[in-house]
Amino acid sequence: MEKILVIHPEKCVGCGSCELGCSFKQEETFNPSKSRVTVLRWLRESLSVPLTCLQCDEPACEKVCMVGAISKDAKSGLVSVDEETCVGCRLCVSACPFGGMNYDLEAKRVYKCNLCDGEPECAELCPTDALEFQPASESLVNRKKDLARRFTEIYKELM
Amino acid sequence: MMNLYVNDELVQAQQGQTLLLVCEQSGIDVPTLCFHPGLEATGNCRLCSVEIRRSGWEAGATDVVCACLFPAEEDLEVWTDTERVRRLRRLIVEMLWARDPRSPALLALAEKVGVNKQRLNTYGQSRRCILCSTCVRVCGELGADAISMGYRGVDKKVTTPFDRPTEDCIGCGACAHACPVGTIYFHEHGWERQVRRQTFRLLPCSGCGEPCNTSEERIHLSEVLGIPMEEASQCPTCKRRSVGGGMVDIQRR
Numbered sequence: 001m002e003k004i005l006v007i008h009p010e011k012c013v014g015c016g017s018c019e020l021g022c023s024f025k026q027e028e029t030f031n032p033s034k035s036r037v038t039v040l041r042w043l044r045e046s047l048s049v050p051l052t053c054l055q056c057d058e059p060a061c062e063k064v065c066m067v068g069a070i071s072k073d074a075k076s077g078l079v080s081v082d083e084e085t086c087v088g089c090r091l092c093v094s095a096c097p098f099g100g101m102n103y104d105l106e107a108k109r110v111y112k113c114n115l116c117d118g119e120p121e122c123a124e125l126c127p128t129d130a131l132e133f134q135p136a137s138e139s140l141v142n143r144k145k146d147l148a149r150r151f152t153e154i155y156k157e158l159m
Numbered sequence: 160m161m162n163l164y165v166n167d168e169l170v171q172a173q174q175g176q177t178l179l180l181v182c183e184q185s186g187i188d189v190p191t192l193c194f195h196p197g198l199e200a201t202g203n204c205r206l207c208s209v210e211i212r213r214s215g216w217e218a219g220a221t222d223v224v225c226a227c228l229f230p231a232e233e234d235l236e237v238w239t240d241t242e243r244v245r246r247l248r249r250l251i252v253e254m255l256w257a258r259d260p261r262s263p264a265l266l267a268l269a270e271k272v273g274v275n276k277q278r279l280n281t282y283g284q285s286r287r288c289i290l291c292s293t294c295v296r297v298c299g300e301l302g303a304d305a306i307s308m309g310y311r312g313v314d315k316k317v318t319t320p321f322d323r324p325t326e327d328c329i330g331c332g333a334c335a336h337a338c339p340v341g342t343i344y345f346h347e348h349g350w351e352r353q354v355r356r357q358t359f360r361l362l363p364c365s366g367c368g369e370p371c372n373t374s375e376e377r378i379h380l381s382e383v384l385g386i387p388m389e390e391a392s393q394c395p396t397c398k399r400r401s402v403g404g405g406m407v408d409i410q411r412r
Contacts, residue, residue, distance in 0.1 A: 040400055094372055109187045
C-alpha cells in the first residue's frame with residue numbers, strides 16, 4: 001500500500017469543497033449528488049464528516065460481484081470497478097455497509113471513489129486538511145485500525 | 160508465452176488466451192456483440208469471425224473461426240480484415256439487422272461494416288432480440304437463473320418458464336444492462352421498477368423511506384450472499400449517514 005486517504009472528522013468544517021471538486025473532476029459538473037465523497041452535517045452539534053469509499057481490506061462489494069468486475073489492487077489498495085465487465089446488477093450498491101458504492105440511474109452505471117487515479121481532488125481542495133492523502137506509514141495504519149475498533153464497539157452498542 | 164501473427168504482425172500470447180483477447184491487446188478492433196468480459200464466451204453472434212491459417216497447412220489453405228472461442232496457437236496466422244471475413248461479417252450484420260431494424264447498436268454496426276441497404280426482410284415478424292444469450296448468461300452468473308432460451312427454430316426466444324412472470328427474477332436489471340442491442344426493457348420511476356415484462360414494487364429504505372430496492376433483491380442478498388438484511392435494506396446515503404454518525408460519536412466521547 002502506497003498512500004491512503006485519511007479522514008479527520010474533527011478538522012472538517014463542512015464547506016463542501018471536496019464534493020464540488022469531486023463531482024467536477026469525475027462528472028464535469030458542480031453537483032454534490034454526483035460526488036463520490038459526501039459531507040454529512042450535524043448542524044445542531046456543529047459537526048461534519050466527509051465520507052467516501054473506505055477501500056476495505058475485504059470489500060463486501062467485491063464479494064458479491066459475480067462477474068469479477070470489482071477488484072482490490074494489492075499494491076495501491078484501491079478497490080475499483082471495471083466498467084467493461086460490470087453487468088449493472090447493483091448488488092454491490094446494496095451490499096456495501098458504508099454506502100461507498102452508488103448507482104447513476106441516468107448513465108446506468110455504478111460509481112465509486114477511484115482516488116482520482118492517485119491524486120484525489122477532495123484532499124487537494126480541502127482547506128482544513130480534513131481529507132488527506134498520505135503515505136501509509138505504520139503509525140497511520142495503526143491509528144486507522146484503532147479508530148475502526150472503537151467504531152465497531154460503538155456500532156455494536158447502537159445495534 | 161507463444162508467438163503468432165495477427166494481420167502479418169508478430170504478437171505474443173499466453174497459453175489458453177483467445178484470439179479476441181490477443182487482438183484486443185494488440186489494439187486491433189474485432190467487432191462483436193455477444194462477447195462480455197465478465198461472462199463465458201459462447202460464440203453466438205459470430206461477428207468476431209476471423210480468418211486463420213495453422214502452421215503445416217498446405218499453401219493457400221485458410222479457415223474462418225470465431226475469435227472469442229478460438230485459443231491462440233504457436234505460429235498461427237490470423238487475419239481480421241480480409242475480403243472473406245468482410246463478406247461474412249456483412250452477411251451476419253444483414254441477418255441480425257433484419258431482426259431489429261431500429262436498434263441503434265445494429266445501425267452503427269451496419270454502417271461500420273458497410274451495409275447500407277436492408278436486403279433481408281422478416282415480413283413484419285421483427286423480433287428485436289438477436290438471441291446472443293448475453294442476458295441468459297448474466298442471469299445465470301448472478302445466481303438468479305430466471306430466464307433461459309426457449310422454443311426452437313424461428314420461434315426461439317429468451318423466456319421465463321411457461322412464459323409467465325417468474326419468482327426467480329430479483330428485478331436487478333442486469334439483463335437489460337448487458338444486452339448489446341438494448342432490447343430488454345428496464346424502467347424505474349418512483350416506486351416502480353419494470354424489468355422485461357415484470358413489474359416490481361420498490362421497498363422503502365429503512366432509514367429515509369425513499370424507494371430503495373426490491374424485496375427479491377433483499378432476499379437474494381441476505382440468503383444467497385450472506386449480507387445482513389439491515390444493510391441490504393438501506394440506501395447508500397443512509398448507510399453513509401450512520402457511518403458518519405458513528406464517527407461523530409467517537410469524537411463526542
